[in-house]
Amino acid sequence: MDASTTTRRLGRATVLAVAVALAVTACSSGGGGSTDNVTKSEPPRLDADDINPKTPDQLKDGGEVRFPLYQWITQWNPFQVDGTYGDAVEIMRTLExxxxxxxxxxxxxxxxxxxxxxxxxxxxxxxxxxxxxxxxxxxxxxxxxxxxxxxxxxxxxxxxxxxxxxxxxxxxxxxxxxxxxxxxxxxxxxxxxxxxxxxxxxxxxxxxxxxxxxxxxxxxxxxxxxxxGALKIGVADKTAQTLTLVPDPAWWGAKPKLDRVTFRVMSQSATTQAYLNNEIDFAAAGTATAYGQLKDAKDTVIRSASPWDEVHISFGQSGALADQKVRQALGRALDRSALIKIANNGVPVQFKPLGNHILMPNQVGYQDNSGDWAKFDLAAAKKLLDDAGWKEAGSGQPRTKDGKSLELHWTINDATPQAQIDLATAAAAMWQAAGVKVSLDKVPSNDFFTKYVNPGKFEIASWRNTDSFPLSKSLPNFRLPVGDNTFNNPSRIGSQEVDDLLKKAAGTVDPAEAAKLYNQADAKIWELGHTVELYQRPTVVAARKGLANYGAFGLASTDYTKVGWEK
Structure with a gap:
């Protein structure tokens, strides 16, 4: 859901995916409030980007570019477990x-x-x-x-x-x-x-x-x-929630074109108005509300690409969810096509169902391994719950077992766009039909990852994972925890078989053979009931006209020395 990310950029930064919208593993998903029909285009190819490429001689010397940052970054070490927030990693790849x-x-x-x-x-x-x-x-x-x-x-x-x-x-x-x-x-x-x-x-x-x-x-x-790096920290004002990068005079490479790059912390819901107020030069436009307001804004270009970016629903492993059958039942009770339609409403690029946790649909080697685990079948969901010992308690009532009701909580970032709230509400209604009561619990956006997702203190949550590329980067998302270290797998759900397959794949140099192993691991991840994948999320962003070498990146990395304004 749109809230922030833990793995990399805005637009590409909500990967930094859901951890902080600058980069995190990332949360973010589509939708807005509009019911208007918007003509859908096919997702851009994975090997394409849309960044307004310009050579240095075509750019002005100096100037400033202003970006939103979805959370204040506290841990800058990208190797440390709390330092994987997407935007932080991207900035560190400029400073280091x-x-x-x-x-x-x-x-x-x-x-x-x-x-x-x-x-x-x-x-x-x-x-x-x-x-x-x-x-x-x-x-x-x-x-x-x-x-x-x-x-x-x-x-x-x-x-x-x-x-x-x-x-x-x-x-x-x-x-x-x-x-x-x-x-x-x-x-x-x-x-x-x-x-x-x-x-x-x-x-x-x-x-x-x-x-x-x-x-x-x-x-x-x-x-x-x-x-x-070519840039260094100029100002880091935690009170003003502003971070500025400036050229480092000791830099030995090509001189950056800009005088400064400024990041301002704001909720993702605030970025649209901030862009319209000319307070920032770049904003996500992947929800109906944002796209509707930004597509015709003055001096604005809409850019899109298909990065490694997915939206999913994650399950915890405590209480009733410790039972694999319960997690599997939750997956069978969801009509993913209906949920995706809610998220995609009013957005100009088609959201396609995602059947793989590791590969995107437009990557070589992709196959849909979801099998029956993501196939909507209410009767099958009810049978799984029966087998798990949760007995029906009458129409509209939660099932019971050992005197306890089957009641779960979906933790939601309070900055989540309305379309994602609508999606969660629809999912809760689907689960209710199976005899599972799910309450939506909003928490402060700054706490969503740090106090709930990262420490695994959730039963149900949704966010985006971004930039799990190359493929070996998928291992920490599903890896069995070691002691208190959950890597990037806050649900703590995993198996030695999945770990072994992913590690073997990472050591396989032949891409075709590696893809087979990744797909075998993915099929096991579906069976575990770890995550219900929803869709690959295309990047749709609004950029100020004249902004060069920045936009929707696909799988490309950012070179801030080349970012600037056209002459």
């Missing part, structure tokens, strides 16, 4: 070394500002050699080195529980990080193959900033101690 960038199709390319080259030099074992740009230096004056890679690996490989990490995927496969032929080379050896090695160390975090578990967990709270 982003070793590889991706294009709109998701292909990785070494970033010459940091790497002369990086390549696999051996496959048995897998060995990667990085040749660092000798000009690249941290803000404390030290050159980038193997020590930074080694520190990131040792903190993130899961061997020391004192480091509260977000995801050990890839790092746990590494057996050694050493200096190569000279100080500008880094040699990384893998004990097991890891196909998505280019997505590791993104961004690279300085060893000096994570020297101890305490530094790792707390040293990046409300501050960024060391940087090495």
């Amino acid at each position: 070394p982003d070793l590889f960038r991706t294009d709109a199709s998701g292909a990785f390319k070494a970033n010459a500002d940091y790497l002369v080259e990086a390549k696999v030099v051996s496959t048995s074992p897998q060995v990667v050699v990085y040749k660092l740009n000798p000009k690249a230096k941290w803000s404390d004056g030290k050159a980038l080195s193997y020590l930074d890679f080694k520190a990131d690996w040792q903190a993130s490989n899961g061997k020391d529980a004192a480091y509260n990490i977000s995801d050990p995927s890839g790092y746990e496969q590494i057996s050694a990080v050493e200096q190569g032929a000279d100080p500008s080379e880094v040699k990384v050896t893998f004990a097991e193959p890891y196909a998505d090695w280019q997505n590791l160390f993104r961004p690279l975090i300085p060893a000096a900033g994570i020297a101890t578990p305490d530094d790792f967990n707390k040293g990046w709270v409300e501050k960024i101690p060391i940087t090495a």
